[in-house]
Amino acid sequence: xxxxxxxxxxxxxxxxxxxxxxxxxxxxxxxxxxxxxxxxxxxxxxxxxxxxxxxxxxxxxxxxxxxxxxxxxxxxxxxxxxxxxxxxxxxxxxxxxxxxxxxxxxxxxx
Amino acid sequence: xxxxxxxxxxxxxxxxxxxxxxxxxxxxxxxxxxxxxxxxxxxxxxxxxxxxxxxxxxxxxxxxxxxxxxxxxxxxxxxxxxxxxxxxxxxxxxxxxxxxxxxxxxxxxxxxxxxxxx
Numbered sequence: 345x346x347x348x349x350x351x352x353x354x355x356x357x358x359x360x361x362x363x364x365x366x367x368x369x370x371x372x373x374x375x376x377x378x379x380x381x382x383x384x385x386x387x388x389x390x391x392x393x394x395x396x397x398x399x400x401x402x403x404x405x406x407x408x409x410x411x412x413x414x415x416x417x418x419x420x421x422x423x424x425x426x427x428x429x430x431x432x433x434x435x436x437x438x439x440x441x442x443x444x445x446x447x448x449x450x451x452x453x454x
Numbered sequence: 455x456x457x458x459x460x461x462x463x464x465x466x467x468x469x470x471x472x473x474x475x476x477x478x479x480x481x482x483x484x485x486x487x488x489x490x491x492x493x494x495x496x497x498x499x500x501x502x503x504x505x506x507x508x509x510x511x512x513x514x515x516x517x518x519x520x521x522x523x524x525x526x527x528x529x530x531x532x533x534x535x536x537x538x539x540x541x542x543x544x545x546x547x548x549x550x551x552x553x554x555x556x557x558x559x560x561x562x563x564x565x566x567x568x569x570x571x572x
Contacts, residue, residue: 345517376556379557380557380558380559382559384499389562389564389565390491390549390551391562392558392559392560395555396555401560433499435499435557435558435559436557437556442515442516443501443504443557445498445499445500445501447498
């Protein structure tokens with residue numbers, strides 16, 4: 345199972361919006377609603393940001409939103425803040441009943 | 455609040471065995487699967503597999519099948535990740551995480567750093 349494809353890096357200025365894409369296949373992202381997103385700050389454990397494509401867990405800022413079209417899922421962060429600078433990973437359930445992560449995207453807040 | 459507390463950093467030589475642990479909360483330990491996730495230095499997250507603490511049923515990623523073993527001890531609400539013969543390429547941070555839905559992990563351990571070098 346190959347990793348899902350994410351851009352290696354994205355950047356934006358405070359207050360702006362950015363979108364991180366996550367591309368898979370019909371056997372993972374395209375075939376299920378079971379796409380989740382994680383935020384990881386340096387030296388810390390990942391934190392769940394989004395589950396089932398667009399559902400935010402309690403406590404996660406409404407500035408984070410998720411969507412999916414075909415084999416590509418997306419995470420959008422609006423009103424970018426300095427604290428959003430981190431690595432972001434998508435994850436999907438697969439047709440083999442396994443889980444696959446994306447390669448990760450480093451977000452830089454300019 | 456759900457907490458997963460992992461064992462500390464380990465330094466091992468190639469060929470040695472190792473078992474690291476992940477202690478969960480007493481009230482909910484057997485209700486959710488535990489997953490293990492590898493993060494090699496400077497790299498991304500890799501799903502290694504899951505274990506059902508209620509019956510020890512396991513699902514391994516093909517990439518890790520045969521090289522690692524998952525186990526649990528329900529009596530002390532602890533999950534384990536074990537190697538019988540470490541390789542230098544096993545050097546990584548290993549996280550345990552609670553699988554709350556089909557594929558989302560809502561609680562993570564703090565990570566266990568494993569270093570393998572001759």
